[in-house]
Amino acid sequence: MVFTQSYLLKSVKKPIRNYLRSRFLDTLRLTTKGGHGGNGLPKYGGVGGQGGAVYFVAKEGKSLRDVVTKYPNKRAVAGNGEESSKARILGRRGTDQKVEVPVGIRVLDDEAGSITELDEEGKTYLASGGGSGGCSGNSFLGKPGQLRTLTLDLKLIADVGLVGFPNAGKSTLVKAISNASPKIASYPFTTIRPQIATIEYEDYRQITIADLPGLIEGAHANFGMGHKFLKHVERTRLLLIMVDVFGFQLSQQHRKRNCLETVYALNKELELYDPTLLDKPCALIINKMDKEGAVDEICKYERYFHSLQDGLKMCPEELIPSKLLTIDAVVPISAKSMKEIEKVKHEVRTILDLKAAEKLHMDWPSTRVAQGGLFHAPKARYTKETQDLIKVLMEEAKLTILQRNKINYHLRNGEPLPVPKEPKFEQEYSNFLPVAIPRKNIKKRSLHTIIESGAFDVEKYVPHKPKEPIEKVKLKLQEQMSGIKMFPDDGRRRRRVLRSKSEGCMDYVPPDRASELLEEINERVQWLEEMEALGEGKKHRATIQLQIAEKLNELKRLDRAKSQENEI
Numbered sequence: 001m002v003f004t005q006s007y008l009l010k011s012v013k014k015p016i017r018n019y020l021r022s023r024f025l026d027t028l029r030l031t032t033k034g035g036h037g038g039n040g041l042p043k044y045g046g047v048g049g050q051g052g053a054v055y056f057v058a059k060e061g062k063s064l065r066d067v068v069t070k071y072p073n074k075r076a077v078a079g080n081g082e083e084s085s086k087a088r089i090l091g092r093r094g095t096d097q098k099v100e101v102p103v104g105i106r107v108l109d110d111e112a113g114s115i116t117e118l119d120e121e122g123k124t125y126l127a128s129g130g131g132s133g134g135c136s137g138n139s140f141l142g143k144p145g146q147l148r149t150l151t152l153d154l155k156l157i158a159d160v161g162l163v164g165f166p167n168a169g170k171s172t173l174v175k176a177i178s179n180a181s182p183k184i185a186s187y188p189f190t191t192i193r194p195q196i197a198t199i200e201y202e203d204y205r206q207i208t209i210a211d212l213p214g215l216i217e218g219a220h221a222n223f224g225m226g227h228k229f230l231k232h233v234e235r236t237r238l239l240l241i242m243v244d245v246f247g248f249q250l251s252q253q254h255r256k257r258n259c260l261e262t263v264y265a266l267n268k269e270l271e272l273y274d275p276t277l278l279d280k281p282c283a284l285i286i287n288k289m290d291k292e293g294a295v296d297e298i299c300k301y302e303r304y305f306h307s308l309q310d311g312l313k314m315c316p317e318e319l320i321p322s323k324l325l326t327i328d329a330v331v332p333i334s335a336k337s338m339k340e341i342e343k344v345k346h347e348v349r350t351i352l353d354l355k356a357a358e359k360l361h362m363d364w365p366s367t368r369v370a371q372g373g374l375f376h377a378p379k380a381r382y383t384k385e386t387q388d389l390i391k392v393l394m395e396e397a398k399l400t401i402l403q404r405n406k407i408n409y410h411l412r413n414g415e416p417l418p419v420p421k422e423p424k425f426e427q428e429y430s431n432f433l434p435v436a437i438p439r440k441n442i443k444k445r446s447l448h449t450i451i452e453s454g455a456f457d458v459e460k461y462v463p464h465k466p467k468e469p470i471e472k473v474k475l476k477l478q479e480q481m482s483g484i485k486m487f488p489d490d491g492r493r494r495r496r497v498l499r500s501k502s503e504g505c506m507d508y509v510p511p512d513r514a515s516e517l518l519e520e521i522n523e524r525v526q527w528l529e530e531m532e533a534l535g536e537g538k539k540h541r542a543t544i545q546l547q548i549a550e551k552l553n554e555l556k557r558l559d560r561a562k563s564q565e566n567e568i
């Protein structure tokens with residue numbers, strides 16, 4: 001009997017779904033108490049030490065579970081102040097208690113509500129002050145420290161919040177794009193506690209993503225996991241809404257929703273939790289595109305994803321939200337087969353950067369922001385040695401300040417150095433080129449006038465005359481000039497070219513070479529005499545005498561030839 005009873009009790013204690021027992025804590029009630037002030041010593045006017053204080057200090061990597069481990073009773077108490085004594089008139093201050101809490105904690109008071117947010121590493125909050133030490137002002141009796149009961153509420157800090165129905169493939173996507181390895185299974189609510197993963201890019205940029213437990217229709221009424229995890233998307237900068245291309249059906253008793261309806265349902269749940277969440281930038285991920293018929297399915301609703309307003313007519317009344325999400329990007333993917341995963345990464349980064357730029361009222365890509373930094377990441381890095389070498393080369397090359405600035409700009413940007421360009425004539429000297437000034441009163445010529453001007457006449461073909469050999473031409477010319485026949489007669493009668501008198505040309509009469517030679521000799525003799533008279537004869541005498549001798553020889557040869565002709 002006893003055995004049966006204990007067996008039954010045991011079986012009652014055993015949890016039905018073990019995996020639902022989460023070690024994840026996101027709220028914790030903690031009692032804090034400042035240290036008691038030490039008593040004074042009236043005999044000597046000694047003052048007791050001040051009681052220690054309890055502080056909350058935000059620390060990266062800590063969890064609320066760590067707080068519970070350190071303070072199992074959920075009480076953090078600071079040390080009491082030292083009592084004044086003969087040996088130590090002024091009592092020592094009690095030791096402070098520093099409670100290390102995770103970054104992202106909101107401290108709540110039962111009466112005052114939210115008091116502070118410890119959303120940065122090292123941020124501190126004084127939870128309970130210590131009591132003052134005993135002195136003449138308080139009859140040398142130390143005061144008790146402050147006692148408070150505070151709630152620590154953790155809101156995860158991630159850049160991207162992943163929201164979707166169960167089984168949509170959220171964890172599969174997180175596994176594909178980040179370093180995390182969350183639990184993946186084909187049953188709903190596989191993920192039962194939020195998990196933060198980091199997406200790393202090739203340029204070492206890191207973006208954190210929060211994988212949240214699935215939401216279901218009616219989560220606001222605490223169905224499924226309820227809304228309790230939605231607080232973790234409050235601090236995210238981008239909502240990643242994920243849906244199964246074939247929609248979602250929790251069980252046979254529930255209605256099947258297609259993928260467009262699931263988007264409206266998620267929209268409604270977010271709105272019911274906090275309508276301001278809908279103002280966040282949002283990307284819609286449609287998963288399981290590898291499944292058969294997925295393309296046909298997505299084609300049915302594709303145009304409504306970009307404008308949810310238009311699709312409202314297809315939305316069941318109970319799912320219609322009063323405020324709609326603005327979807328910045330729609331990315332169909334297959335998380336399981338890792339298809340289009342890079343596109344998700346790219347979209348996430350682009351949207352975050354764009355929104356950050358918009359917040360700063362900047363253009364994108366910015367022209368006003370200095371090169372380098374977040375928005376102008378260098379494409380390549382020049383080593384210090386290369387940069388120094390380029391600087392020396394710039395000095396050597398005596399570049400202008402403008403040219404140096406241009407090269408420095410490329411160095412800073414990690415871009416290839418500019419290639420020097422040959423100045424284009426037209427560009428460099430265009431100012432100097434003659435400008436064709438159009439004539440005033442230009443009249444258009446008619447086609448008839450143009451044809452008459454001979455512009456369309458085709459030139460007649462004139463065959464090219466073969467050239468006479470140069471030596472032959474030279475001999476002919478000599479013959480003409482001297483009047484002596486040097487060119488042997490080829491027996492053919494030469495045609496005399498007679499030009500008309502109207503052209504101003506006379507019949508050609510070869511001059512007498514002998515009289516010509518005599519004239520030339522006389523000219524030279526006279527010229528030499530003149531030179532001799534001027535005292536310049538010595539300079540030219542030899543040359544002129546040589547020329548005269550040559551002419552005389554030629555004259556002799558002519559004379560001999562003539563006498564021979566006469567003899568014949």
Ligand SMILES: Nc1nc2c(ncn2[C@@H]2O[C@H](COP(=O)(O)OP(=O)(O)OP(=O)(O)O)[C@@H](O)[C@H]2O)c(=O)[nH]1
Binds near residue numbers: 165168290
């Ligand atoms: N065919 C196919 N199956 C997928 C794809 N992505 C995920 N799944 C499957 O869908 C099931 C659910 O995947 P999870 O990643 O656990 O889904 P979840 O959205 O995290 O689910 P909860 O944690 O329960 O909210 C698993 O059996 C996955 O193998 C996909 O792209 N194609």
Ligand SMILES: [Mg+2]
Binds near residue numbers: 170171172183
């Ligand atoms: Mg999951």
